Amino acid sequence: MICSMTGFGQANRSFAGYKVFIDVKSVNHRYSEVSIRMPKEWAVFEDSLKKTVLQSVKRGRVDVFVTAERETASSRSVTVDFAYADAYLQAAEQLKQRYGFSGNVELKDLLKLSDLVQMKEVRTEPDEQFEAELCACLQDAVSRLSEMRLREGAFLEQDIRDRLAELKRVHVELQAFAPQVVQEYANRLNSRIQSFLQEQTPVDEQRLATEIAIFADRSNVDEELTRLQSHFQQFDELLAEQEPVGRKLDFLIQEMNREVNTIGSKANHSELTARVIHIKAELEKMREQIQNIE
Structure with missing residues (x-):
């Protein structure tokens, strides 16, 4: 999923x-x-x-x-600082006695005192x-x-599966072209030798066979193609898992890229190289999609 x-x-x-x-x-x-x-x-x-x-x-x-x-509506409580009021009234009485003031302190005078009466919102913890x-x-x-x-993941999965199907299709073509690489190299090598010697000296068949064998060993991509097919199978299995697989898919894409790069470096063949480029392009698009998968 x-x-x-x-x-x-x-x-x-x-x-x-x-x-x-x-x-x-x-x-x-x-x-x-x-x-x-x-x-x-x-x-x-x-x-x-x-x-x-x-x-x-x-x-x-x-x-x-x-x-x-x-x-x-929030509940509120009103509190009065009576100690503050008492101190104020006491100070007022002392001023009257000392300086001979007349008059009494009224409620309105007390209410003018800042912080004497406080209103607080009662909050439930x-x-x-x-x-x-x-x-x-x-x-x-x-x-x-x-x-x-999940909805977006379904679209991503469908896009990735379509691209994976394309990779599998091109993989089949790579398997078909791989044997031709050695045969075409052998034909070119023989032709170049015959041209160089102008057919005056017979070609050393054993030496020619040795050169072809060396090239065949260096250009053999059977192992890479086999591993690539194995990666395709693992990819299918991961897409069917229920747990998050984004990191695993990202790692698998890196492994696929590694195999494809090796195939491209080994095979000196225009048709094969064109398909390697196509696979790399598809892998890059898949990698971009996988960056968004959990």
Whole structure:
């Protein structure tokens, strides 16, 4: 099952007097990385949220954005600093006695004092139930993210399978051309020797056979073609696995490239070289697609 590393998911849920909105997006990354942005008073739940993401996402960078709105009017409490008021009244009485002032301190005078009366919002401390609801909301968003990653992964898989089928087709052609390389070399070598000697001196057949044998050994690509076919089989098996296979596929593409490069360097044959170039081009396109697979 092929899964893309890019996707997006959203979810929202109401609980504890809040309407919580969660957006989740993921992009390519060599490993798994989770970044969470949320109200700072909920930072204590960051580890639980990361674990929730990593249960479903095995590879890629995931950014989680948590925002919240209050659904109900917040409760508030009013507190009075009576010690501050007493000190103020005592100071006022001392001023009257010392300087002969008249008049009394009234309520409106006290209310003008900064910090005498304070209004505070009463907040319910987040608890385990709050944490469970928050993680459940995130799980909803991650589920939608996973659905999108799977849909995109299906398109990637189909494209990769089509290119793999093309590689197999060209591989058959390579197997057909490989024996011709030695035979054509033998014919060219014999022709050049006959031309050089102008048919005045008979060709040393043993020496000619030795040269052809040396060339045949150097240009033999049977082993590379066999390994390449084995890589195709492994590729098919990986595409059928249920676990993330992006890294394994990337490694296998590198091995295929290595075999194809060796074939190209060994075989001095125009038709074979053209097919090697075609395979390398297809492998590069496959590699680009695999960079996006989990």
